[in-house]
Amino acid sequence: MDRDSDSCRLVVVGRRLPSALVAIALAAFAFACNSGSAHDPGAAASGEPATVGSASAAPAASVDPAVLAYAQHQIDLAYAGTDREPPTAATKPQKGKKVWIISPSQIGESASVATNAAKEAGELVGWKMTLFDAKGDPAAFSAGIRQAIAAKADGIILHAIDCAWVKQALVEAQAAKVKTLAYYALDCDDPSVKGEPLYSGSVNFGSQFGDYASLTRAWGAVKADWVIVKTQGHAKAISFKEDELLVVKYIREGFEQELAKCTTCEVVKTVDFTIPDFGPKLQQKAQGALLQHPEANAIHVPYDTPMLLGIGNAVMESGRNDQLSVIAGEGFPSNVQLIRDNRGQDAANAFPAVWTGYAAVDSLNSVFNGQKPQDSGIGYRLIDREHNLPAPGKGYEASKDFRAAYKKAWGVL
Numbered sequence: 348m349d350r351d352s353d354s355c356r357l358v359v360v361g362r363r364l365p366s367a368l369v370a371i372a373l374a375a376f377a378f379a380c381n382s383g384s385a386h387d388p389g390a391a392a393s394g395e396p397a398t399v400g401s402a403s404a405a406p407a408a409s410v411d412p413a414v415l416a417y418a419q420h421q422i423d424l425a426y427a428g429t430d431r432e433p434p435t436a437a438t439k440p441q442k443g444k445k446v447w448i449i450s451p452s453q454i455g456e457s458a459s460v461a462t463n464a465a466k467e468a469g470e471l472v473g474w475k476m477t478l479f480d481a482k483g484d485p486a487a488f489s490a491g492i493r494q495a496i497a498a499k500a501d502g503i504i505l506h507a508i509d510c511a512w513v514k515q516a517l518v519e520a521q522a523a524k525v526k527t528l529a530y531y532a533l534d535c536d537d538p539s540v541k542g543e544p545l546y547s548g549s550v551n552f553g554s555q556f557g558d559y560a561s562l563t564r565a566w567g568a569v570k571a572d573w574v575i576v577k578t579q580g581h582a583k584a585i586s587f588k589e590d591e592l593l594v595v596k597y598i599r600e601g602f603e604q605e606l607a608k609c610t611t612c613e614v615v616k617t618v619d620f621t622i623p624d625f626g627p628k629l630q631q632k633a634q635g636a637l638l639q640h641p642e643a644n645a646i647h648v649p650y651d652t653p654m655l656l657g658i659g660n661a662v663m664e665s666g667r668n669d670q671l672s673v674i675a676g677e678g679f680p681s682n683v684q685l686i687r688d689n690r691g692q693d694a695a696n697a698f699p700a701v702w703t704g705y706a707a708v709d710s711l712n713s714v715f716n717g718q719k720p721q722d723s724g725i726g727y728r729l730i731d732r733e734h735n736l737p738a739p740g741k742g743y744e745a746s747k748d749f750r751a752a753y754k755k756a757w758g759v760l
Contacts, residue, residue, distance in 0.1 A: 408611045410580030418572040418609070425569045425696065426734045429726030430745055431553060433702070433752035437709055438716045440757055442473030446502045446711065447495035452483040456679040456700075456742070457652045461530070462506050464704025471759050472708065483622060489516035495525065502526040502547075502715065504707050509593050510535035510545050517545040528711040528720075530703055533560060533593040540593075548714040550706045553722045563594050566727055567601025567649070569696050570674045573729060574645045575609050577672040577693075582612035584645040585636050587653060588619050598649040615640045620653065629657030630664075637665045650676035651695065659691035678730055678743030686732055687739065694731035697743035705753050712757075724749070 446469050450462045462478060469476040479494065481487035488508050493516055495503050503525060509532050510517060517535075520527050530550035535542035537560060549559065556562040574582050586603060590596040606612050616636045620629050637643060646662070648654055654675045662668055668691060675682060678697025685692040702725050710720035728735055730743060737743055754760045 408581075410611050411609075414609050414611075415576065415580050418575040421569055421572040422576055422729055425572075425727065425729035428728035428735075428746055429555070430699070430728070430747050431722070431724040431726060433724040433747055433749040434709060434721050434756050435752060437712060437721070437753075437756040438718065440472035440474070440708075440712045441715065444469075444474040444501045444715065445477070445499065446474050446504060446708075447477045447479055447491070447498070447500045448504045448506065449479050449481065449488060449491040449495070449508060450506050451481050451488065451508060453478075453480045454483070455652045455655075456681065457650060457677065458506055460679065460700040460742070461704045461707075462504075464701040465504055465506075465707045466704075468705040468708040468753065471754065472712070472757050474708075485512060489513045492516035492520055492527075496520055496523045500525055502528065502711050504711060505529045505532060505546075507531040507592065507594065509533050509540075510537075510542075511540050511593075514542070514545060521545065521547075526711065526714045528707060528714055530707050530710075531594055537593060539596075548710055548720050550703060550710045550725075551720040551722050552725050560593070560597050563597040564601030564604070566696055566698070567598040567603075567647075568605035569727070569729060570647060570694075571602045571605035573674055573694055573696075573731075574606065574647065574672055575612060578612070578644055580609055580611050582606060582609065582645045582672075583615045583640070583642045584612070584647055585616045585618060585633075585640065585643050586614045586647045587633075587649060587658065588617050589621065589649060589653075591621070595649045599647075602647050602649075615643055625653070625656040627657070629653060630660045631657075633658045633661030634664065637661060637667065644670060644672065646671055646673040648673070648675040648692075651679050651682040652676075654685065654692050655681055659685060662691035678728075678737070680737075680740065680742035683730070683737050683742055684740075686730070687736060689732070694729065695743070696727050697730050697735075698727050699725060699743065699745035699749075702745050702747075702749045705749055709753060709756070 448462050448465050450458050453459045466476045466478050479491040481491055492503060492513055517527060526547040528548050529546045534544040534546050536544040552559060552562050556565045574584060588599055603614060618632050618636050620632055648658055662671060662673060673692050674694040675692055676695055678695040682692055682695055706723035713720045730736055
């Protein structure tokens with residue numbers, strides 16, 4: 348399939364809905380602020396008691412204590428956090444650069460938090476920043492790149508847009524000597540694409556995990572370890588699958604591969620979804636999975652937005668909120684509130700989106716100066732109601748003062 352054509356389907360973290368679906372998305376989003384109906388937490392979605400633990404159920408298999416110990420160790424490390432120090436030095440940015448940011452969609456926090464931070468950071472160093480919102484239209488990704496080229500941009504920052512979606516437009520950017528910098532995305536030399544790299548650079552998330560694909564799998568694996576511990580090695584998980592975007596695919600793979608190490612755990616249902624499903628359709632899919640699997644005791648959602656746009660509603664309406672261990676993504680403010688209020692989400696493997704926006708500007712500055720992007724220091728931190736929960740009304744913030752560090756490194760204090 349030509350992923351640079353209008354026929355492509357978009358499935359991306361933080362991607363915005365087409366305008367016809369905005370009202371649906373916002374209506375679903377509003378559930379986070381509404382009180383839910385009272386339910387018997389011991390009842391299944393059908394209204395009948397769950398069969399798990401009943402007299403007719405088969406005896407639970409014996410859990411390997413080494414598996415539990417390993418999972419506990421992994422989540423203890425994640426609770427402590429994997430952030431490192433942000434950069435302390437950089438080549439002084441040249442003022443007056445024209446830089447475009449291509450956002451897949453600004454309707455939700457998964458994209459808007461990082462892209463707004465990149466715009467803020469670019470303006471701090473004296474660049475003229477233009478934020479292009481593709482509004483969930485995959486054809487607009489390439490259109491945005493081409494508009495930036497026509498506007499004589501010096502650089503383009505791409506948020507969560509895999510090279511494979513915009514291959515021809517990136518070739519055109521190279522020909523026009525426009526530098527391109529990506530984050531939360533995979534280049535065309537990824538094994539799933541098997542092509543030549545086309546980005547000028549990518550945000551460097553450090554070498555402790557290897558490449559970015561390995562980092563995303565490790566991020567997903569920690570979420571499986573949390574589920575293993577929460578279910579004491581008896582996870583019956585529902586896994587939500589959205590594989591068109593490679594980063595989301597690799598998060599799911601990391602979760603499922605780690606869960607498979609627990610021989611007394613299993614994925615009982617995989618639920619496929621896409622961005623156009625956000626809202627009532629996604630809620631119906633989640634409700635169907637819960638009805639089909641009354642034995643399910645855990646849910647994995649690859650990132651935060653689907654929780655707000657369907658899955659969280661399904662969990663609350665099922666009456667099984669207190670029976671399910673639910674973990675999602677990045678720790679944005681609305682999702683942190685769900686965790687705090689025990690309304691369908693219990694944990695997130697949080698990632699500092701604002702820091703990523705600042706790192707994108709620092710990385711593009713390196714590319715402008717013929718240098719490889721330096722280690723950003725960015726890591727993740729596991730949060731739940733008992734650990735690392737941000738203050739009311741706040742999303743996850745990194746443990747390091749990256750803003751001060753970058754300002755000092757850029758000489759803009």
